[in-house]
Each structure stands twice: as structure tokens, then as C-alpha cells.
Amino acid sequence: MATDTILKAASIITMNDASPRAEAVGIDSGTGLITAVGTLADVQTAAPDVAVTDLGSDVLLPGFIDAHSHPALGGMVTQSPAYWISPYMGYPAYSDVQAFWKKLDTQMPAGQALLFNGLDRLLQGAPELTNTDLDAFFPSRPVVVIDNSGHEAYFNSATITLNGWADGKPPADPVGARYGRNDDGTSNGRAYETAAVLGAVAKVLAEAVPHPLQSLARFFALMSGNGITMTTEHTFENNLLQGYEACSSVPGTPVRVALYHMSIEADCGEKLAISAPADLLWKQGIKLWADGSPWVGTIASSFPYLDSPVVRNAEIPLGPGGEAMMNYTRAELDKVLTEYAPLGWQFAFHVNADVRLNIVLDAYEHALVTNGLMGTDHRWRVEHVGGCRGVQFDRAASLGVSISLLPAQFIYWGDLLVGQMFPTEIGSQWMRGGDAFRSGALVTFHNDGSVSPPIPLLNIQCMVTRRTPSGTLHGSEQQVSLDDAIRAHTINAARQLFRDKDLGSIEVGKRADLVQLSADPYTVDSDKLTEQVKVNGTWLNGAKTDPDAFLAHISSIDPTEHQGLATAAIAHKC
Ligand SMILES: [Zn+2]
Numbered sequence: 241m242a243t244d245t246i247l248k249a250a251s252i253i254t255m256n257d258a259s260p261r262a263e264a265v266g267i268d269s270g271t272g273l274i275t276a277v278g279t280l281a282d283v284q285t286a287a288p289d290v291a292v293t294d295l296g297s298d299v300l301l302p303g304f305i306d307a308h309s310h311p312a313l314g315g316m317v318t319q320s321p322a323y324w325i326s327p328y329m330g331y332p333a334y335s336d337v338q339a340f341w342k343k344l345d346t347q348m349p350a351g352q353a354l355l356f357n358g359l360d361r362l363l364q365g366a367p368e369l370t371n372t373d374l375d376a377f378f379p380s381r382p383v384v385v386i387d388n389s390g391h392e393a394y395f396n397s398a399t400i401t402l403n404g405w406a407d408g409k410p411p412a413d414p415v416g417a418r419y420g421r422n423d424d425g426t427s428n429g430r431a432y433e434t435a436a437v438l439g440a441v442a443k444v445l446a447e448a449v450p451h452p453l454q455s456l457a458r459f460f461a462l463m464s465g466n467g468i469t470m471t472t473e474h475t476f477e478n479n480l481l482q483g484y485e486a487c488s489s490v491p492g493t494p495v496r497v498a499l500y501h502m503s504i505e506a507d508c509g510e511k512l513a514i515s516a517p518a519d520l521l522w523k524q525g526i527k528l529w530a531d532g533s534p535w536v537g538t539i540a541s542s543f544p545y546l547d548s549p550v551v552r553n554a555e556i557p558l559g560p561g562g563e564a565m566m567n568y569t570r571a572e573l574d575k576v577l578t579e580y581a582p583l584g585w586q587f588a589f590h591v592n593a594d595v596r597l598n599i600v601l602d603a604y605e606h607a608l609v610t611n612g613l614m615g616t617d618h619r620w621r622v623e624h625v626g627g628c629r630g631v632q633f634d635r636a637a638s639l640g641v642s643i644s645l646l647p648a649q650f651i652y653w654g655d656l657l658v659g660q661m662f663p664t665e666i667g668s669q670w671m672r673g674g675d676a677f678r679s680g681a682l683v684t685f686h687n688d689g690s691v692s693p694p695i696p697l698l699n700i701q702c703m704v705t706r707r708t709p710s711g712t713l714h715g716s717e718q719q720v721s722l723d724d725a726i727r728a729h730t731i732n733a734a735r736q737l738f739r740d741k742d743l744g745s746i747e748v749g750k751r752a753d754l755v756q757l758s759a760d761p762y763t764v765d766s767d768k769l770t771e772q773v774k775v776n777g778t779w780l781n782g783a784k785t786d787p788d789a790f791l792a793h794i795s796s797i798d799p800t801e802h803q804g805l806a807t808a809a810i811a812h813k814c
Pocket of ligand 1: 308309310474688689
């Protein structure tokens with residue numbers, strides 16, 4: 241390795257326990273590998289003729305890793321030309337959304353189809369819309385609105401016309417999904433669950449998102465702008481591969497992607513032939529679902545919801561959901577694990593509540609024992625786990641199961657969780673970071689694609705302070721240390737994705753994936769982290785990423801080759 245780049249920073253936070261701080265890092269830009277880490281003098285000794293790039297008062301950290309995402313879906317429904325209208329994207333109340341819609345309809349060319357994502361019945365107090373409601377804002381252009389839970393879509397009368405449904409009546413309900421209907425059988429502008437949502441929105445999607453590859457690329461660029469250098473696609477199926485290959489093959493692609501193949505796909509156990517560099521795009525494992533979403537009442541929990549105005553507005557069944565909310569029976573679970581565990585894939589299990597986590601851990605334990613994997617370095621995962629308990633995390637740790645938390649559930653819904661959705665003893669503890677780290681399990685953080693904007697610094701801030709953006713502290717016993725929170729987005733996440741050998745910390749021989757921050761997170765008040773620490777640059781394989789150049793490259797790719805990407809992305813929600 242030949243050093244041809246030296247970066248000097250105010251401090252380098254290496255996340256390498258043996259040598260936690262440094263001043264300079266040497267890089268071989270040809271291989272993208274780190275050649276030296278230490279004082280400037282140390283690094284220069286090995287490469288005296290190389291010019292030093294001085295980053296001034298900025299600090300360097302290993303690039304952030306978002307351990308569970310859905311960039312394809314996220315790109316289609318949150319990035320331009322789609323509109324992200326969730327409460328945390330500048331539309332705190334339904335009235336804000338209504339004002340935006342009114343304005344937009346007058347500004348956009350006549351007939352231009354529009355796609356919105358993120359209308360929230362809990363946080364914005366939005367109603368369940370009908371086509372008539374939407375016609376008041378959009379009388380003539382086709383418009384689709386995807387609910388923030390992802391389980392429902394609303395559409396206007398122009399969409400019903402565009403769909404060509406005879407007499408305005410939707411087709412027969414697909415398996416596991418349904419269309420909303422008026423008494424006379426005509427569409428009421430609603431579709432529930434993926435298959436029906438897709439049936440209702442596919443034509444609008446094709447018109448509203450004409451260059452789907454660009455939408456995927458924009459999600460890459462968004463992540464890179466927030467310091468993320470590696471993420472995952474947790475709802476992978478083969479129809480997404482071409483799009484990911486295209487993005488990962490473009491020179492200057494800013495983000496590495498690990499693919500988790502959905503267990504409902506017949507070929508999920510097979511290896512993939514991928515025509516992109518293997519260190520940028522690879523298949524990592526298999527994704528399973530245990531239960532649903534806390535925002536629509538489909539979690540398998542032992543505890544009920546409170547009977548409150550917000551819960552009633554969102555029409556959440558009070559529960560407790562219990563085992564009735566499970567997406568697989570234990571026998572079905574065992575069958576999937578038995579079939580694929582011997583192939584060596586890592587499993588990742590979506591599970592939001594406590595009843596389900598017990599059964600997932602039972603199934604994991606059974607599969608680990610029967611496959612002789614107990615005590616091995618399998619790193620099987622559980623995802624989100626918002627309503628799960630500390631004693632369950634202890635058990636996960638004892639099985640070698642790793643935990644990926646979704647801080648957004650606490651950050652954006654935290655003020656509602658406590659006292660409005662659940663009793664304080666449940667709600668204040670939601671997303672138990674403290675318990676997770678105390679269990680000794682490997683713990684990571686994620687943003688889950690279109691569920692929340694991918695901002696690692698905000699996750700770190702709120703999991704350290706346990707304060708929501710309103711400033712309210714909930715469940716101080718679930719606070720985590722700054723060190724643990726940064727680990728959750730760097731070295732721990734690299735380990736969870738089986739990339740800790742070459743990523744996740746700043747060490748000689750590892751790849752130079754870095755994030756350049758405007759201030760040292762350890763020196764600012766954690767409450768002000770996102771205010772005082774900005775991402776000033778992101779480096780992948782030793783090169784500073786240039787999202788604009790990347791997007792320009794993607795724009796030059798013929799969109800007709802990638803028309804299937806939009807429907808493939810939207811066909812599977814987490
Ligand atoms: Zn997900």
C-alpha cells in the first residue's frame with residue numbers, strides 16, 4: 241500500500257479501543273485502504289512527500305452505517321418527484337398538509353400526476369381520506385397519498401378513472417389485501433395492504449415517478465449527505481437487483497448496500513450473481529416478519545393501547561394484539577429457519593412487541609441448537625423491538641442474537657407513546673436502548689427507509705438524552721452513553737453486517753470510509769448535538785463523495801431500462 245493522501249483533523253475518533261484518538265490518517269487512494277493512523281508526524285514519517293489535507297477544526301469519525309433500510313422504496317416515495325409530507329418533514333399538522341396541497345395544485349402543470357407519502361393519522365391527526373376528500377384539493381390530476389404506516393393508500397377520482405376500473409369498481413381483492421368500497425361497490429379511494437395499494441397506485445406511480453433509478457440514487461445521496469457510508473435493503477427481491485447494480489456500478493457511488501432477501505421469495509436461499517463490485521453490493525441474509533406496526537395496532541404485544549382520542553382517531557384496535565397479530569405460526573417459522581439456516585445465511589427478524597419476540601427467540605434457539613450453531617458467530621438479528629423488554633434482550637444476548645433499534649419510534653412518536661397511546665410504564669420505556677446495551681448483545685441503530693429521515697446524529701442525540709424533539713425526557717433509565725450510541729452507527733453496525741474486518745473503525749488495513757464533522761460530539765452538550773455538529777463531508781474508499789456528480793451520472797442512464805424498479809420497490813413494505 242502506498243500512501244498518497246494524508247488527512248489531518250482536529251481529532252480523529254477511531255472507534256478502535258486500542259487507540260481511540262488520532263490526529264492524521266494516511267490513505268492509499270488506489271485501493272481505498274487506510275495505510276497509517278496516528279499523530280501527523282507518525283503518518284508523515286511513512287510518506288514524507290505526500291501533501292497534507294488539513295480539515296481544520298473538523299473531526300473525523302468512521303462513516304455512519306444505517307443497519308436496516310429500504311433505499312428503493314424510500315427513494316420512490318420520499319424523494320423528488322414524490323413528496324414527503326410526514327409530520328417530521330415540515331408538516332406537523334394535517335392543516336399544514338392541506339395548505340401545501342392547495343398551493344401545489346395551482347403550481348403544477350395540469351394533468352401532472354402526484355405522489356405523496358407520510359400522511360399520519362396519529363401525529364398529524366389526519367383523517368382516513370376518501371377520493372371525495374382528495375378531489376377537493378386535486379379535482380383533475382391523478383393523485384395518490386400513501387399513509388405513514390405504509391399499510392394504506394388514498395387516491396382521488398382522477399386516479400380511479402386513470403385505472404380504468406369499470407363503473408369505478410375496483411377489481412376483486414388480492415390475497416391479504418383489500419380495496420375500500422362504497423355501498424354500491426364503487427371505489428371510495430382507499431386501498432389496504434401492499435397488493436391492493438399496488439393495484440391502485442401502479443399507473444399513477446409510472447406517471448409521477450418517470451425515472452425510478454434517479455429516485456433510488458437520490459436516497460443514496462440523502463444518506464451520504466448525512467454521513468452514511470453503508471446501509472441495507474431489507475426487503476430485497478430479484479426485481480430490485482438491476483436498479484441496485486446500476487447505482488452501485490456508477491463511479492463515485494456513495495453508499496455500500498447489504499441485501500436481505502425476503503423469506504416470502506421462493507429463491508431467497510439462493511446466492512446472487514451481482515454485476516457490481518462485491519464490497520459495494522452483496523447479499524447478506526434473509527428477512528422475516530413477525531408482526532406489524534405499532535401505529536396501526538398490528539403488534540403482537542402483551543399490553544393494550546389506552547382508549548384515548550389519538551388512538552381512536554387512528555382507529556387502532558385497543559388490543560392487546562397478542563399472538564393473533566403474528567405473521568407466521570411457530571411451525572411456519574421453524575420451517576423457514578430449518579430450510580435456510582444450513583445454507584449459512586444470516587437471519588433478520590422484524591419484531592415490534594414482546595409476545596412476538598419470545599416466540600422469535602424460541603424459534604431462533606431451536607434452529608441454533610438443531611443446526612449446531614449455538615455459541616457460533618452467527619449474528620442473527622432482531623429488528624426494531626420498540627415494545628420489547630430488557631429481560632428479552634438478556635435472552636437475545638445469551639443466544640448471540642444482535643439487536644437493531646429504530647430510534648425514530650421514540651423520537652417522533654415518543655410524546656404520544658407516553659400516556660396517550662400506552663400507560664407511562666410502557667410508553668416511557670419504548671425503544672429500550674439502556675436495557676439493550678446492558679444486555680451485552682451487539683446493538684445497532686437504523687432508520688428503516690421511508691419510515692424516518694436517515695439522520696444518524698439525531699438518533700445518537702435522542703438515544704443519549706432520551707429527549708424527544710419537544711425537549712421532553714422519557715424513561716431516563718433507557719439513556720445510553722454517547723460512546724455506545726456512536727458504536728451503534730459505526731463499529732457495531734459493521735459487525736452486524738459482517739463488515740467489521742474492513743469497516744466500522746479507523747484502523748490500518750481497513751477501508752477509508754469516513755464522516756467529517758464540524759465539531760467533536762464528545763465536547764458538545766448532547767442535547768445540542770444536531771445543532772452544533774454538522775456533516776461537512778463523507779468519504780467512501782478514500783474518496784470524498786460527490787452526490788451531485790453521482791446524480792448527474794445516474795440522470796444520463798436511460799430510464800426505460802429501469803421502469804420496473806418503482807413497482808418492485810413499492811410492492812414490499814416493511
Ligand atoms: Zn424495515
